[in-house]
Amino acid sequence: MEKYTKTAVALHWLIALLIVAAFALGMTMTDIPGLTPTKLKYFSWHKWLGVTVLGLAALRLLWRLTHRAPALPAGLMPAWQIKAAEALHGLLYILMFAIPLSGYFYSLSAGVPVVYLGVLPLPVLIDPNPELKPVLKAVHYWLNMGLLAAVILHVAAALKHQFIDRDGVLKRMLP
Structure with missing residues (x-):
């Protein structure tokens, strides 16, 4: 089975790691009461991770637009699963920019x-x-909750392919 390029694999896992770190840091920093030096430091790190994800997502999108994804073997998945996977991947790309x-x-x-x-x-x-601030705060929060749901679905699908279907789909994205 054809695999993704090394560049695509590296960008996938690096961005995934940075997103997990930014999400965890975001949840941690917002639970710290008051405005402490630690909280301010975490906010800075969270922003730096976000900017890095945005830059790497742009690189990943450019790479993806110039390098096709490896084709799935014919008949491996029902058409509805292929369409669902494409939609989920599209949503993940949108969220990598929107968040x-x-x-x-x-x-x-x-x-x-x-x-x-x-x-x-x-x-x-x-x-x-001051009027826009709470709106953008809510947008940022709910986009993150949507990302959490999308990532859980993405990981569940990958694990299904690996351990239930045993079809090698996950191996296409493994280093």
Whole structure:
């Protein structure tokens, strides 16, 4: 069975790891009461992870647009499963862009600029906006909850292919 390219595999797993780290850090930092030095540090790290995911997602999308995905063997999956997998992958790509962007705009609406790795200030595209801030906060949160559901479904499907169907689909994305 044809595999994904090494570049596609590396980007997949690197982005997945960074998303898990950013999600875990986001859940941890929001549970810290008050405005402590630790919380501020975690917010910075969370933003840096988000910006990194956004950049790597752009690279991944460019790679994907110029390198086709390996074809599934004919007759391996029903048509509805192929369409569901394509839809889920599309949703994951959308969320890899929408979540960091919503976080970026949420931060800007709160009047807090994003300075990547503490040295590279990102452009301030909107002014502080107290009315928009809670909306963007909710958007960022619910997009993340959607991502959590999509990732759980993605992992469940991969495990189904590996341990129930035993069809080798998962091996296409393993290093």
